[in-house]
Amino acid sequence: MSVVDSHKLREQLSLYFIMGTANCRKSPEETLKAAIKGGATMFQFREKGPSALHGQALLELAKSLQCLCRAEGVPFIINDDIELAIQLDADGVHIGQEDEPAASIRQRLGSGKIIGVSAHNLAEVQQAISDGADYLGIGPVYPTPSKDDARAVQGTRLITEIREKGIDIPLVGIGGITAANTAPVIAAGADGISVISAIAGAADATAAAREFVQAIERAHIRP
Numbered sequence: 001m002s003v004v005d006s007h008k009l010r011e012q013l014s015l016y017f018i019m020g021t022a023n024c025r026k027s028p029e030e031t032l033k034a035a036i037k038g039g040a041t042m043f044q045f046r047e048k049g050p051s052a053l054h055g056q057a058l059l060e061l062a063k064s065l066q067c068l069c070r071a072e073g074v075p076f077i078i079n080d081d082i083e084l085a086i087q088l089d090a091d092g093v094h095i096g097q098e099d100e101p102a103a104s105i106r107q108r109l110g111s112g113k114i115i116g117v118s119a120h121n122l123a124e125v126q127q128a129i130s131d132g133a134d135y136l137g138i139g140p141v142y143p144t145p146s147k148d149d150a151r152a153v154q155g156t157r158l159i160t161e162i163r164e165k166g167i168d169i170p171l172v173g174i175g176g177i178t179a180a181n182t183a184p185v186i187a188a189g190a191d192g193i194s195v196i197s198a199i200a201g202a203a204d205a206t207a208a209a210r211e212f213v214q215a216i217e218r219a220h221i222r223p
């Protein structure tokens with residue numbers, strides 16, 4: 001059973017920034033600092049790809065990003081690597097469909113940790129909920145440059161369907177989201193949006209995050 005406060009989690013999911021070294025224009029630390037300064041409310045460390053760090057270098061970077069998050073009161077979530085999350089006492093983990101189910105991860109992490117699951121259809125959504133996921137990542141909403149094995153683009157259809165069925169779990173839309181195309185994702189019923197490239201790849205990550213904050217606020221006022 002999860003003891004995560006879902007009201008607080010919805011707020012934390014508002015602007016959920018994700019990145020690893022491969023995604024950054026500047027250093028990961030500078031990029032994360034800039035994104036948080038601009039208003040990112042949650043962070044996921046996602047170290048993927050051929051240039052991904054391993055071993056001590058991975059641990060050192062994860063610790064330094066966690067330290068930045070702690071200083072700003074932003075939850076620090078680790079993608080996939082449950083051992084690293086346990087070692088660092090991270091605030092949570094995010095897993096895909098290929099990973100160990102949320103229920104057994106919950107036992108290993110202990111109570112009070114956030115578990116997010118990527119889901120791409122209603123069956124995966126229902127399974128993740130019964131496994132005890134705290135929040136879902138639903139995507140790809142738009143075409144994405146950041147995930148080689150992304151599923152078919154699905155727009156906001158699944159988010160709408162989840163809410164129409166009365167499923168109330170906290171969730172974010174992900175995949176190709178920019179400040180300009182944020183509004184339909186929030187209007188469909190997402191609590192927030194998850195972003196890699198539109199912030200990590202921006203010349204000014206603070207300005208990019210600020211644009212998202214404004215777009216999200218506007219979308220809540222005028223759905």
Ligand code: 3NM
Nearest residue numbers: 139140144146175176195196197
């Ligand atoms: N998961 P960007 S799409 C990490 O569909 C990830 O589950 C997705 O990056 C999914 O903001 C995606 O650059 C990449 O499009 C998101």
